[in-house]
Amino acid sequence: MSRITMVGAGMMASALSVPLRYNGHQVRIVGTPLDEEIIARLKADSFHPTLKRRLPDGVEYYSCSQLETAMAGADLLIGGVSSFGVDWFMENIIPVIPDSLPVLSVTKGMQDQPDGTMLSYPELYRASTTRPISFNAIGGPCTSYELADMDPTEVTFCGWDSTLLRSLKSLFETPFYHISLSTDVRGVECAVALKNAYALAVSLAVGLSYVREGREFEHYNSQAALFGQSVREMQGLLTLCGEKASNLHLGVGDLYVTVFGGRTRKIGILLGEGVPYAEAMERLSGVTLESVVITERMARAVRRLDARGIARAADYPLLMHIDSLITGGQRVSIPWAEFEQETFV
Amino acid sequence: MSRITMVGAGMMASALSVPLRYNGHQVRIVGTPLDEEIIARLKADSFHPTLKRRLPDGVEYYSCSQLETAMAGADLLIGGVSSFGVDWFMENIIPVIPDSLPVLSVTKGMQDQPDGTMLSYPELYRASTTRPISFNAIGGPCTSYELADMDPTEVTFCGWDSTLLRSLKSLFETPFYHISLSTDVRGVECAVALKNAYALAVSLAVGLSYVREGREFEHYNSQAALFGQSVREMQGLLTLCGEKASNLHLGVGDLYVTVFGGRTRKIGILLGEGVPYAEAMERLSGVTLESVVITERMARAVRRLDARGIARAADYPLLMHIDSLITGGQRVSIPWAEFEQETFV
Numbered sequence: 001m002s003r004i005t006m007v008g009a010g011m012m013a014s015a016l017s018v019p020l021r022y023n024g025h026q027v028r029i030v031g032t033p034l035d036e037e038i039i040a041r042l043k044a045d046s047f048h049p050t051l052k053r054r055l056p057d058g059v060e061y062y063s064c065s066q067l068e069t070a071m072a073g074a075d076l077l078i079g080g081v082s083s084f085g086v087d088w089f090m091e092n093i094i095p096v097i098p099d100s101l102p103v104l105s106v107t108k109g110m111q112d113q114p115d116g117t118m119l120s121y122p123e124l125y126r127a128s129t130t131r132p133i134s135f136n137a138i139g140g141p142c143t144s145y146e147l148a149d150m151d152p153t154e155v156t157f158c159g160w161d162s163t164l165l166r167s168l169k170s171l172f173e174t175p176f177y178h179i180s181l182s183t184d185v186r187g188v189e190c191a192v193a194l195k196n197a198y199a200l201a202v203s204l205a206v207g208l209s210y211v212r213e214g215r216e217f218e219h220y221n222s223q224a225a226l227f228g229q230s231v232r233e234m235q236g237l238l239t240l241c242g243e244k245a246s247n248l249h250l251g252v253g254d255l256y257v258t259v260f261g262g263r264t265r266k267i268g269i270l271l272g273e274g275v276p277y278a279e280a281m282e283r284l285s286g287v288t289l290e291s292v293v294i295t296e297r298m299a300r301a302v303r304r305l306d307a308r309g310i311a312r313a314a315d316y317p318l319l320m321h322i323d324s325l326i327t328g329g330q331r332v333s334i335p336w337a338e339f340e341q342e343t344f345v
Numbered sequence: 346m347s348r349i350t351m352v353g354a355g356m357m358a359s360a361l362s363v364p365l366r367y368n369g370h371q372v373r374i375v376g377t378p379l380d381e382e383i384i385a386r387l388k389a390d391s392f393h394p395t396l397k398r399r400l401p402d403g404v405e406y407y408s409c410s411q412l413e414t415a416m417a418g419a420d421l422l423i424g425g426v427s428s429f430g431v432d433w434f435m436e437n438i439i440p441v442i443p444d445s446l447p448v449l450s451v452t453k454g455m456q457d458q459p460d461g462t463m464l465s466y467p468e469l470y471r472a473s474t475t476r477p478i479s480f481n482a483i484g485g486p487c488t489s490y491e492l493a494d495m496d497p498t499e500v501t502f503c504g505w506d507s508t509l510l511r512s513l514k515s516l517f518e519t520p521f522y523h524i525s526l527s528t529d530v531r532g533v534e535c536a537v538a539l540k541n542a543y544a545l546a547v548s549l550a551v552g553l554s555y556v557r558e559g560r561e562f563e564h565y566n567s568q569a570a571l572f573g574q575s576v577r578e579m580q581g582l583l584t585l586c587g588e589k590a591s592n593l594h595l596g597v598g599d600l601y602v603t604v605f606g607g608r609t610r611k612i613g614i615l616l617g618e619g620v621p622y623a624e625a626m627e628r629l630s631g632v633t634l635e636s637v638v639i640t641e642r643m644a645r646a647v648r649r650l651d652a653r654g655i656a657r658a659a660d661y662p663l664l665m666h667i668d669s670l671i672t673g674g675q676r677v678s679i680p681w682a683e684f685e686q687e688t689f690v
Contacts, residue, residue, distance in 0.1 A: 141569030151554065154570035154684055162689045178570070179680045182688040209496065220602045224486030225499035225523070228598020235594065244690040249580065252597060253573020257565045336523045339499055343527040344507045345589040 001025055002171055005070050006078040007093050009035040009042065009061075011051045012106045013080025015144035019177040021056035025242040029055075030062040030070045030308055032085060039063055049146020053148045067096065076171065077101050079125075083109035083290050086121060090128045102164055104157070109290055110193045110241070112297040116304030116311075118241045120189030123160065134164055137185065141253040143261065150176040156250055157181050158188040187243025191251030194237055196291040197298055198230035199258035200268040201322050222334075223259070226318065229339045230255060233316045237298065240311050264291040271325050272332055292326055299323035301309035314338070346370055347516055350415050351423040352438050353388065354380040354406075356396045357451045358425025360489035364522040366401035374400075375407040375415045377430060384408055400492045412441065424470075428635055431456075435473045447479040447509055449502070455538045455586070455637055457642040461649030461656075463586045465534030467504065479509055482530065486536035486598040488606065495521040502526050503533040510621060532588025533668055536596030539582055541636040542643055543575035544603035545567035545613040546667050549677055552617020567679075568604070571663065574684045575600060578661045582643065585656050609636040616670050618679055637671055644668035648688065659683070 002025045006013045009031040017027045031039035041047055042061045046054045062070040071077065077097060081089045086107060101322065104124070110118040119127075122135040136159030147153050157172075157179055159165050165181040173179055182188050205222035213219070233253050258264055267289060270280035281289075299319055307309035313320055317338035323329045346371045350360045353375040362372045376384035386392055387406045391399045400678045401446050405413040412442040416422065422442060426434045431452060442448065448470070456465040464472075481504030492498050500523055502517075504510050510526040518524050550567035558564070579596050596676035603609055612634060615625035626634075644664055650656035658665055 104587060110549040141573055142566055146564050146566035149558075149564070151564040151569060152550075152679065152681060154573065154681065156686075162687070178685055180684070180686040180688070182686070182690075184688060184690050205497075213494075219491050219494070219496040220605045221487055221491035222497040224598045224602035225497060227601040228486055228499065228594045231594035231597045237592070245688045246577075246580070248593070249573045249576035252431040252576045253569045256601070257569035260469065260565050334497065336497060339525070340523055341501075341525040341527070342507070343525070343590045345527075345529050 003073055003076040004028070004076045004078060004171070005030060005074040006080045007067070007089070008032050008085065009038045010080050010082060011048070011144035011341060012142075013078050014048050014051055014055055015147040016078060016106070016172070017055050017059050018148050018150065020171050020173045021058055022174045023171065027058070028060045028062060028070045028074070030067055031064055032081060032088065033064050034085075035053040036063060037216070041264070043172060051144055051148060067164060069099070071101070074101055076168065077103045077106035079103055081107055083107055083293055086124070090125065094125060094129055094133070097133055099131050099133060102136060102168070104168060105135065105137040107137070108139070108193050108196065109294055110190055110297060112304075114304070116301045116308060117299050118190060118298070120186045122185050122189065134159065134161055136165065137189060139188040139254070140180070140250050141257040143257055147177065152176050152178070154178045154180070154253075156188050158185045159183065160185065182245060182247070184243055184245040184247065186241060187245055187247040188250060190238055190241040190243060191234070191247035192254045193294050194234050194298065195251050195254040195258050196264055197295040197319060197322065198234060198255050199264045200271070200291040200295065201230055202226045202255070202259045203265045203268020204272035204334065205320070206265070207269040208332065208334070210269065211273050221288050225339070226334070227255070227259075229318050233318055236315055237302070240302070241307060250322065259305025263289055267291065274331055276329055277326050278329065287304060293327055295319070295322050299327070347420040348374060348418055349373070349421045349423060349516070350419040351425045352412070352434070353377050353425025353430065354383045355425050355427060356393070357422050357487075359393050359396055359400055360492040361423060361451070362400050362404045363493050363495065364517050366403055366518045367519045368516065370516060371405060372403070373405045373415045373419070375412055376409055377426060377433065378409050381408060389429070391444055396489055396493060400489070412438075416443070416446070419446055421513065422446050423449045424448050424452060426452055428454035429470055430454055431469070439470060439474055439478070442478055444476050444478060447481060449513060449514070450480065450482040452482070453484070453538050453541065454639055455535055455642060457646040457649075459649070461646045461653060461680065463535060463643070463646050465531045467530050467534065479504065479506055481510065481513060482534060484533040485525070485595050486602040487506050488602055492522065497521050497523070499523040499525070501533050503530045504528065505530065516575070525590070527590060527592070529588055529590040529592060531586060532583060532590055532592040533595060535586040535588060536579070536592035537599050538639050539579050539643065540596050540599040540603050541609055542618070542640040542664060542667065543579060543600050544609045545616070545636040545640065546575055546663050547571045547600070547604045548610045548613020549617035549667070549679065551610070552614040553677065553679070555614065557620050564620035571686070572604075578663055581660055582647070582664075585647070585650060608634055611635065619676055621674055621676065622671050623674065640664070640667050640671055644672070
């Protein structure tokens with residue numbers, strides 16, 4: 001039995017308590033300052049109000065002020081914040097993590113640098129401290145609901161220490177939670193971050209088809225066209241990001257699962273229906289949209305790399321289009337002609 | 346205006362009459378000996394009984410015995426047979442095609458050779474005759490229903506003559522039918538053929554989730570895991586097939602659209618529910634299953650390449666599993682552990 005402390009009571013971290021408790025580990029969930037209500041409810045009856053499931057018996061719940069108690073004797077700390085909580089995590093949590101306590105982060109996203117370089121959160125965490133804390137992360141297709149329901153799931157744990165990765169895997173591996181390992185941290189993180197941007201892009205086709213034919217019917221040719229274009233652009237962006245191994249299938253699997261549900265699909269459909277971004281965001285008020293963050297950052301990085309002669313923004317017409325919807329306030333108009341290729345070999 | 350003659354009144358060829366008539370071309374559809382009923386109905390009221398749509402006004406219909414009349418003055422011949430009609434097409438049609446009449450084929454599939462080499466149908470057609478007929482093919486994500494409904498669609502025309510490809514594109518391109526071009530015939534054809542095998546594989550997860558939780562609910566984590574694994578194996582198989590350009594996104598877009606409908610999904614769900622292959626085929630009697638054909642052929646090719654030391658069958662655990670269901674009569678049991686990777690770079 002190991003002791004795992006989670007910081008952040010979001011859906012994904014909370015769902016990880018399912019494989020961990022299945023394996024008999026001790027699990028402590030510490031809410032961020034934004035999680036007070038969730039923690040109060042979990043303490044009352046183990047029901048997670050946004051995950052909409054009871055967490056397993058035996059999980060212990062702590063408020064943020066009890067962080068030190070919750071970390072005492074822990075073998076692993078799970079960083080369970082969304083990308084909107086990354087700064088808070090770096091300022092408030094990393095400084096108090098013991099050197100010997102490894103971190104496994106569920107946060108998906110990348111941060112662009114002024115020169116167009118994209119950095120993963122484990123890289124940012126590592127750069128934020130001089131102490132030798134081991135930062136690792138989980139990537140791959142996994143919705144929190146379905147992990148909580150024990151639907152068979154395959155993810156990838158990434159980090160720089162292959163021995164530690166194997167030991168992390170031994171904590172989590174169950175008959176319904178399967179784990180690959182990779183030391184290509186940036187490649188894995190880039191692949192799974194990109195899927196949020198492109199899931200929004202594919203969902204545009206759903207909205208466009210609703211406008212043409214009503215909401216009862218969903219067309220797939222146009223979704224598949226945008227899905228294929230997404231795969232092509234993701235392949236290029238992974239290379240631009242400097243991945244070391246081939247991680248495309250991780251991002252594509254994750255893209256597949258993200259198209260089918262949740263907030264990214266909702267915003268994509270609204271934008272596809274021609275709703276301007278500002279109004280779409282109003283309608284979805286209160287939701288955190290990783291897809292919007294990564295789209296803006298990745299598009300900005302591509303433009304900077306284009307200016308430096310390292311990339312061609314024209315190679316990413318779908319990314320540029322969704323960025324124009326989000327940051328430029330434009331209305332949807334899929335640039336079909338720009339997707340057409342001539343490949344004469 | 347050009348004159349296009351189609352041989353085969355199947356759903357995909359018939360749906361191509363929509364962009365062609367949209368562009369004002371003359372379209373003649375010639376049924377194969379198996380299409381007599383379809384042609385009779387089309388002659389009566391333009392309704393295509395399996396496509397379940399009326400074809401555009403102005404399309405002309407011919408029975409197989411009128412082939413010569415229907416080909417007179419044609420600028421393009423569309424090969425509209427399924428992979429089950431390829432031999433018939435090579436024996437009966439190719440010998441009577443004039444040298445100067447280019448062929449555009451919609452047939453998806455590959456044929457394995459005794460040494461494990463996979464050949465595309467355009468390659469087989471070219472090898473079947475000494476005459477200089479230009480063989481070309483259409484790949485990419487496109488369901489016939491949605492093309493007939495003018496849902497925006499993106500496909501790739503492949504062939505060896507880039508000038509001819511551009512002229513073919515000019516016949517078909519419409520605001521709802523977008524066309525990329527490629528001279529990597531085998532790569533394009535392999536990518537889009539593979540999607541049939543892997544669409545069956547992804548659909549297994551749907552059946553498995555039905556068994557666990559009933560038919561009202563569909564899980565996506567497990568589908569996404571199989572989708573990601575499919576992408577990884579497709580990437581390897583494309584390399585094995587000897588693709589010259591990167592065609593993965595074509596196959597993946599096509600995989601996406603194929604998972605959502607039709608016969609391949611049906612057989613995959615049945616196999617996923619634990620129904621033995623023989624019984625599943627009985628339940629789906631009368632349907633042509635390209636997915637079964639390509640799975641058997643591709644798995645056999647991989648085993649032969651493995652025996653020759655060129656490939657490792659263990660790198661394709663999902664393909665090997667669906668082949669064991671089809672040719673070995675085994676029951677579904679997803680080899681999750683075999684999907685797990687260690688990528689230490």
